Amino acid sequence: KARLVIIGAGIVGCSTAYHLAKRGWRDIVVLDQGPLPHTGGSTSHAPGGLSLISGSRFLTELARYSVPLYASLAVEGLAGAAQVGGLEVAKSPERWAELKRRAGWGKSFGVECHLLTPAECGAKAPLLDPSSLLGGLFTPGAGIGRPVTACQAMTREAESLGAVRFQGGTTVVGLTLEGGRIREVVTDRGRIETEAVLLAAGIWGPILGRMAGITVPLQPMEHLYATVGPVPELAALGTDIAMPIVRVHDNGAYCRMHGAEFGIGNYDHAPLSVDPEDIVSHRVSREPTKRAFTPEHFSRTHRAVEALFPAIQGKPVTHSFNGMFSFTPDGMPVLGPHRDVGNLWLGEAVWVTHGGGVGRLLADWMTDGHPGMDVREADVNRFTAHALTRAYIRTRGRESYRNTHAVIHPAEPMALPRDLRRTAFHARVAERGGVFVEAGGWERAAWCEANAALAETASVPARAGWEARHWSPIQGAEHLATRRAAGLYDVSPLTKTLVAGPGALALLQEVCTNDMDVPVGQVAYTLSCEENGGIRSDMTVVRLAPDRFRIMGSAASGPRDQAWLRAHAERLRSDAAISDETSALCGLGLWGPAARDILARATASDVSNEAIPYYTARQIEVGVVPALALRISYVGEHGYEIYTPTEYGLRLWDALWDAGQEHGLIAGGTGAMDSLRVEKGYRRLGADIHADADPFAAGLGFAVDLTKPSFIGRPVLAERLITPAGRKLACLTLDDPAAVVLGREPILAGDRTVGYVTSSNTGYSVGRHIAFGYLPDQFAVPGQSLAVEYFGQRFAARVVAEPLFDTGGARLEG
Ligand code: FAD
Missing domain, CATH: 2.40.30.110 (Aminomethyltransferase beta-barrel domains)
Incomplete structure (x- = not known):
């Protein structure tokens, strides 16, 4: 019986096996349908560009670990990576500005990098003609990987520790489940009983996921790569990799040398998606992640790169293919234990650049029970239901591919698909000229154009250029009107979770850092922490009855928060029923000095300070609408969050809106809410x-009650209070x-x-x-x-x- 079966011997499978072996694991089996080490998966064909700089601190951390790791591994004297540096060049002013922003990310996340003049770019990459450049960004620690060599080195090391058996030529054809767990991996060469399974199957992930009854949200995409040559100037450099990897973002291209040959990868073409079912089997092709080259998607970029590297002009194409690898709805990997199958782990949609770090992270997570770093961006359990549909995965996968080299503003909403989830108030906000942005599929206004007149008189500092994009002075006007009178804000997308039953309190006491044993009608702010004391989530909890609690948490982390709650309910054998009320309830934030007067006008219920003190909740009637009013605010003003079943939403809005008119009530957007x-x-x-x-570091120590005898993370937090x-x-x-x-x-x-x-x-x-x-x-x-x-x-x-x-x-x- 295996302790763990890893399906896939690409960079993710090999790296995880290697790191587990180092952490003392034994009885691991790694299976691959292809031959080892060239399995025919994406890792076999990756030209190995290893960049360190990213807008994601998480990805940067993984890359910062992976690249030196590969460079330190070797097989017969050949290293798993050459840290020859990475050069990103800018041909347009927008790109040059973007490189400056990227240099900032480098500094923020601990990556050494330098902005260069065009001449300095030419000196770093000898064949490069810098005359059309505005500048560059050089990262000395970046490089070019030899992914198969790195895999081979990790395989040998793991085998030498007696920890892992690698088995090529073995196709997994089924997974036998029993009681919500995988009991056995079925292959074309027999069955293996196992305690756990890691899917590291690259673009085949969705097919294997289906065998376990889960959706693996990734889209295989074709990506063009070709080499030209021979180029005598490259041959003269004497080794196979002497030039840094050069990224030409303006043309969606990257370039590297392979000895005398010059390689070009291209993202600047119409996205070419391949459904997982259409990937050919190993019986048909030894290289199933390669497809026929489509020159029509390459020629424009080829010409642009030739202009930058005159030495390659006119050199014939020597080798070319469309390789395939995975793209996810949000461009991030899919990692960790799956919420629906107890012993199934995922290590999917990972670039070579991050494979070393992902292997370490998964090994730590499996060994210690927590990943040791913030994985929210890549958590397998982060997806809402619509994000797991085939159409969404395909559309977003294609968008993610297109965005590989795009300049994306931090406030820029996704382009496609839109208008998926409308809240009950959508029509009213649209009437107010709502400028909608998307989060978790929800459409919410960033501001309302109907407030433009307010902006003319408000004192809002002007913005220009980059910082004025996806912004309006109306946000400032809405902010000031909320502080002066009141604002009505749509808070429906917050995740609402009902925890009910005799075991509800005990479950929440375990998962939350604050004391949940509050009087009925009381609201509590709390955190939930990982075992190592790191903050997973923050939330507001209202006790509706002795054994009923409603949790209101962030929209974005709802699915993973609920998965966490369910996992711990299972662990504790809790009888608490956990239900998602997010769509069932809509909510409005009514905030500002006039909030109470407005609410009093809209309801016959008592909304005095005595009736609803700060941080309490009370059932009220707003005309015919039954609602729960909570005296809380995310903007620092007097006011309420008012929730009602979704179908009453418009009546709730209308009642509050009408009552607010003589008090100067405005409809505000997410921009004002954030600034407040x-x-x-x-x-x-x-x-x-x-x-x-x-x-404590986050300034939220007030939400940790160490007088509670036990909760997740408590031992570490008690220690942190002292140190x-x-x-x-x-x-x-x-x-x-x-x-x-x-x-x-x-x-x-x-x-x-x-x-x-x-x-x-x-x-x-x-x-x-x-x-x-x-x-x-x-x-x-x-x-x-x-x-x-x-x-x-x-x-x-x-x-x-x-x-x-x-x-x-x-x-x-x-
Ligand atoms: P894979 O390497 O595909 O490994 C998965 C393995 O699972 C395969 O070996 C497969 O045979 C096996 N498997 C699948 N199904 C089964 C089954 N049923 N039974 C048994 N075994 C199974 N990344 C970068 O970081 N930088 C780059 O510059 C870069 N450029 C790229 C250029 C190209 C042309 C390509 C193709 C990829 C590029 N990538 C790059 C992406 C990178 O190669 C992949 O993201 C990465 O290699 C994926 O590794 P993996 O281990 O998840 O998947």
């Missing part, structure tokens, strides 16, 4: 708070009132990077631009002068005491 919360110092999940920080992490989330303001940053920019003390911006927005009421970031304790002190680097420009900044707005909280309590 930043000013009040409320943290945003996934940005300011994540599993790489504990609650803090040494860094804290700090609030900064920019000295120049006109300066704006948008997130992920490096924070500098002199020339030293001491943190990066986790989230930021303009504090329209306090007249300053505000940013959050984790800083070492010695810098996280109010008054400390720092700088934030934005597109290479430094803005002076200062750490300030928070919150900046309504410090004493008088506006909330009244």
Whole structure:
């Protein structure tokens, strides 16, 4: 009996087996349908571009680990990677600006990189004609992998530890499930009983997933690669890889040398998706991830690259193919234990660049019970139901491919598919000129054009250029109107989960850091932490009855929060019933100094401070609409979140809207909501708070009740109280009132990077631009002068005491 069967001996399968072996695991079997080590999977054909810089800190961490690992591995003297550096070049002003932004990400996430003049680019890549360039970005630690060599080296090491049996030429044809777990892996050469399975099957993932009854949301895409040559100037360099990998983002291309040959990869073409069912089997082709080359998708890029590298002009194509690999709905890998099959792990949609790190992460996760880093962006359980449909996976996979080299603004909504989930208030917000953006399939207004007149008189600092994109001064006007009178905000997309039954309290006490044994009608803010004390989620919980709790959490992390809750309910054999109420209930935030007067006008129920004190909930009637009003606010104002069954939504809106007219009520969007919360110092999940920080570092220690005898993460958190992490989330303001940053920019003390911006927005009421970031304790002190680097420009900044707005909280309590 195996302890673990890994399906797939590509970079993910090999790396995970290797890291598990290093962590002392034994009895692992790695199966592959192809021969070893050239299995015919994507890893066999990847030209091996290994970039370190990314807008995702998570991916950067994985790459920063993987590249030196590959470089340190060797087979018969040949290393698994050559750290020859990576050069990204810019031909257009937009791209040059983007390289400056990427240089900022490099600094933020600890990657050494340098902006270069065109001449310096020419010096780094000797065949490159820099005359059409505006500049470049050089990353010394980047390089070019020899993925099969790396796999081979990891295989040998794992085998030598006596931990792993690698078996090629073995096709998995079925998975036998029993009681929601895989008991046995069925192959064309027999059956293997196993304790657990890891799917590391690359583009075949969806087919294997189906054998276990789950959806693996990835889309195989064709990608063009060709070599030209021979090029004497390359041959003269003397080795197979001497030139850095060169990325020509303007043309969706990257280039590398293979000895005397020059390789070109191209993303600048109409996306070519292949359904997993249409991948040919190994019986038909030894190279099933290769398809016929389509020159019509290559010639434009080929000409552009020839213009940059005159030495390759006119050289014939020597080798060409359309290779296939995986693209996911959000462009991120699919990792971790699946919520529906107890012992099934996924390691899917992983680039070679991240394969080493993914192997380590999965090995740590399987060994320690937690991944040891914040995996929310790549968690297998992050997808909502629509994101698991075939049509969505295909559409988004094609978009992800198209976006490989795109410049994407942080506030830019996805283009396709749109208009999937409309809230009950959609029609009313649309009537107010809502400018809709998407999150989790939901359409929500970023601002409402109907408030344009307010913006004409409001004092909102102007923006121009990049920071003005996907922004409007109306956001500032909505913010100020909310602080002055009141705003109505659609909060329906929040994930709502009902936990009910005799075991409900015990389950929540285990999963939440705060005390959940509150009186009925009380609201509690809490976190849930990983075993290592890192923050998984934050949420608001209302106790509806002794054995009924409603949890309201972030829209984006809903599916993984519910999966976590269910997993622990199962572990504890809890009888609590967990149901998703997200679509069943719609909700409005009614916030601002006039909120109570507006609500009082709309309802006959008592909404006085005595009837609904801060952080309590009460059932009210808004005309004929039954609703639950919670005295909470995400914007730092007096007010309520009001929930009702979805079908009453329009009547609820109309009643509140009519009541609010004489009080100056406005309909506000997500832009204003975010700027209001930043000013009040409320943290945003996934940005300011994540599993790489504990609650004390995040300034959320108040949500941890260590007097509770037990909850997940408690032992580590008790320890952290005595020995803090040494860094804290700090609030900064920019000295120049006109300066704006948008997130992920490096924070500098002199020339030293001491943190990066986790989230930021303009504090329209306090007249300053505000940013959050984790800083070492010695810098996280109010008054400390720092700088934030934005597109290479430094803005002076200062750490300030928070919150900046309504410090004493008088506006909330009244
Ligand atoms: P694979 O390497 O495909 O391994 C999966 C394995 O599962 C296969 O060997 C397959 O035979 C096996 N398998 C599947 N089904 C079964 C079954 N039923 N039974 C037994 N075995 C099974 N990445 C980068 O980082 N940088 C790049 O520059 C880059 N460029 C690329 C260019 C091209 C042309 C291609 C094709 C890919 C490129 N990639 C690049 C992507 C990268 O190659 C892949 O993302 C990565 O190799 C995937 O590794 P994997 O282990 O998940 O999958």
